[in-house]
Amino acid sequence: MATLKEVQTKIGSVKKTKQITKAMNMVATSRLRGAQQRMDGFRPYAEKFEEVLGSLAEKAGEEASPLLVPKEEVENIHIVLCTSDRGLCGGFNMNLITKAAELHKEKAGENLEISFTNFGKKGRDWCRKKNMARISEHLGVVGATFGFNVASTTASSLVEGFLSGSYDEVYVVYAEFVSMGKQVPVAKQILPIASVESSESEDKGDEDAPYLAEHICEPPAAELLGILLPKNVSVQLFSALLETSTSEHAARMMAMDNATNACSDMIDELTLTYNKARQAAITAELMDIVGGAEALKG
Amino acid sequence: MAGNIRLEVVTPEKYVVDEEVQIAVAPGTLGEFGVLIGHTPFLTTLKTGTVHYTAADGKEKFVFVSGGFAEALPNKVTVLAESAERRRDIDSDRAKTAMERAQDRLAKEKAEDIDFNRARAALERALYRVRLAETR
Numbered sequence: 001m002a003t004l005k006e007v008q009t010k011i012g013s014v015k016k017t018k019q020i021t022k023a024m025n026m027v028a029t030s031r032l033r034g035a036q037q038r039m040d041g042f043r044p045y046a047e048k049f050e051e052v053l054g055s056l057a058e059k060a061g062e063e064a065s066p067l068l069v070p071k072e073e074v075e076n077i078h079i080v081l082c083t084s085d086r087g088l089c090g091g092f093n094m095n096l097i098t099k100a101a102e103l104h105k106e107k108a109g110e111n112l113e114i115s116f117t118n119f120g121k122k123g124r125d126w127c128r129k130k131n132m133a134r135i136s137e138h139l140g141v142v143g144a145t146f147g148f149n150v151a152s153t154t155a156s157s158l159v160e161g162f163l164s165g166s167y168d169e170v171y172v173v174y175a176e177f178v179s180m181g182k183q184v185p186v187a188k189q190i191l192p193i194a195s196v197e198s199s200e201s202e203d204k205g206d207e208d209a210p211y212l213a214e215h216i217c218e219p220p221a222a223e224l225l226g227i228l229l230p231k232n233v234s235v236q237l238f239s240a241l242l243e244t245s246t247s248e249h250a251a252r253m254m255a256m257d258n259a260t261n262a263c264s265d266m267i268d269e270l271t272l273t274y275n276k277a278r279q280a281a282i283t284a285e286l287m288d289i290v291g292g293a294e295a296l297k298g
Numbered sequence: 299m300a301g302n303i304r305l306e307v308v309t310p311e312k313y314v315v316d317e318e319v320q321i322a323v324a325p326g327t328l329g330e331f332g333v334l335i336g337h338t339p340f341l342t343t344l345k346t347g348t349v350h351y352t353a354a355d356g357k358e359k360f361v362f363v364s365g366g367f368a369e370a371l372p373n374k375v376t377v378l379a380e381s382a383e384r385r386r387d388i389d390s391d392r393a394k395t396a397m398e399r400a401q402d403r404l405a406k407e408k409a410e411d412i413d414f415n416r417a418r419a420a421l422e423r424a425l426y427r428v429r430l431a432e433t434r
Contacts, residue, residue, distance in 0.1 A: 041312040048308060048378055052341065052369055148310040148380055152365075215369075218328050218342040227343055228367065238310055 004281065007274040011267060018263035024088065025256035032249035034145070039177070039242050049235055053228055059221045067159065067229045070192050071168040076113045078135070078158070078167040079103060080190075080237070082174040082244040083123035084143050089248055090255035092175065092183065093122040096244075099185035100173045104132075115167070117154065119241065142245045151238035152231075159230045162191045174240035175247035181254060183247035190236045193229060302354050303335040304374040307361055307382050314382045315351075315361055322351040322375050324368050333370045340370040346422050348430055349377060360385040362430050364423050383427075390431035397424035 057068075081100045083093045100116075100123070107114055115133040118124040124137045136157075141150055161167045170191035175183045217224050305322045307315040323332040325347035331340075346364040353359055366379030400421035404414070 038311070042310050044313065045308045045310050045378060048369075048376055052367075052378075056341070152380065215339045215341045218326060218340070224341065224343060224367075231365075235310075 004274065004277050007270055007277060011270045011274065014263055014266050014270065018260055018267070021256045021259040021263060025253055025260060028249045028253040028256060031143075032246065032253055035242070035246040035249050038145070039246055042239065042242055046235055046239055049228075049232070053225075053232055055215070056217075056221055056225045056228065059215075059217075065222075065226045065229050066163060067191065067193050067233075074112065074168040076115070076166060076168050077107050078115050078117065078161065078170045079187075080117045080154070080158070080170065080172040080240075081119065081123040081127070082142060082172065082240055083118075083120035083126075084244070084248040084252075085121040085139055086143065087122065088255060089252035090258075092248060092251035092255075093120075095183075095185045096173060096175055097123060097126050099187055100126075103171060103173065103187045117158075119244070142241060143248055146241065146245075148234070148238055151241060152234040155234035155237050156230065158191060158237075159233055167191070172237060172240045174244045175251075177243050177246040177250060180250050183251055188236075188240070190233055193232060301335045303333060303337070305351055305377075306374070307349065307363065307377045307379065309379055309382050314379075314384060315377075318354045319351040320354065320356070322349065324349045324363075324375075324377060326368070333375045336372050337370045337375075339372070341367070343367045344377065344379070346419075346426055348426065349382075360430060360433070362388060362427055364426070381423075385430055385434060388427050388431040390428060393424045393427035393431065396420060397428060400424055 079100060081096065083096050087093065104114055113133075115135050116123075116127050117135050118127060118137040120142045121139050124134070124139070127134050136154075138150065138154070158167070158170050162170060169189060171187050171189050173185065173187045176186045178184055215221075219227075302318040302320055303322065305315055305317060305319045306313065321332055321334050323330060325345045326342040327345055328342070331342070333340075344363060344366040347362075349361045349363050351359055351361075361382055361384050363377060363379040363382045365381065366377055368375060368377045400417050403417040404421060
């Protein structure tokens with residue numbers, strides 16, 4: 001059995017760990033609140049944007065923009081991998097990386113060139129280790145408060161790459177925030193823009209449809225669509241980043257909560273061991289004294 | 299006046315304006331336009347510039363917008379902008395610094411097109427901000 005001193009030291013160290021995990025939990029909680037607010041703030045913009053884009057696309061038709069047309073021969077794939085910068089958030093990063101690796105494996109099987117853009121250090125480290133082609137990396141974005149310009153700068157370089165032929169398909173891998181306890185890694189194609197004839201407009205019923213059909217457009221619908229589509233990529237990317245950021249904080253919160261609980265359990269266990277050891281020592285001492293007294297008598 | 303129309307100015311971060319107005323005037327790419335209630339459905343891109351409107355209580359208000367587009371419906375105008383600020387919220391010091399930076403860059407980097415265009419856009423935004431802030 002461990003000595004009393006050893007057990008005591010161990011209890012002390014677990015207590016300190018518990019303090020740290022508890023503090024991290026609280027930090028993650030407050031950051032999560034901020035991230036969720038930003039997600040809520042973005043929703044009206046995204047919804048309106050999609051609505052307008054959907055109605056425009058219907059009007060302008062498929063060939064309106066090269067961004068809508070799938071390339072005939074796909075040779076270069078680009079993956080935007082969103083992960084967090086820091087660890088200690090459970091399986092969060094691993095799930096995202098596994099998702100990206102799956103996508104990579106699937107595409108690599110078809111002899112395609114694959115390159116990466118990294119948001120977040122964890123994904124970058126993975127790509128570096130695996131010797132993937134990396135185009136650019138952005139650290140300190142996910143997990144902090146970032147503006148729309150981050151998304152739009154990256155998006156415009158993606159669009160440029162797509163138009164110039166450096167990339168034939170662009171995917172973004174991010175963590176969708178479903179609930180506090182659930183974040184799902186998702187791989188989504190953002191270029192070519194898959195189908196804008198959004199399910200949205202169908203959901204909302206036909207009330208809006210005749211309205212939109214009568215819109216006067218300035219410049220003409222096709223041209224307007226050409227201007228708005230690249231923006232759509234920014235919107236998609238921004239929403240992916242927001243989701244990842246929210247998910248990261250939620251994942252860290254859960255992980256730290258579990259760690260704090262595990263610490264409490266461990267402290268209970270160790271305290272029990274400590275008490276047992278102490279009791280054993282006392283008993284042994286008593287036995288000694290009693291034994292000695294008996295010997296003197298005899 | 300026949301009635302008020304709802305004006306919404308939305309950025310990716312938040313609602314900047316959401317109120318009933320008498321008239322809203324926005325800088326369309328092909329020319330400035332005003333919207334009253336009962337406007338025909340209309341969709342346009344916007345230049346960097348100022349949206350101004352007369353609030354329901356008759357006060358005139360100004361909002362800086364850039365990188366946006368607007369949709370007008372008979373009872374509602376929605377402006378979606380990459381950035382938008384009410385006149386009172388403009389940080390004029392920051393805008394001035396941005397203006398100087400953009401001017402420096404323009405002086406130096408005329409050779410490279412992409413940077414040139416970006417710097418010019420930045421200068422344009424800064425200029426409009428500064429000008430609008432000065433009318434406070």
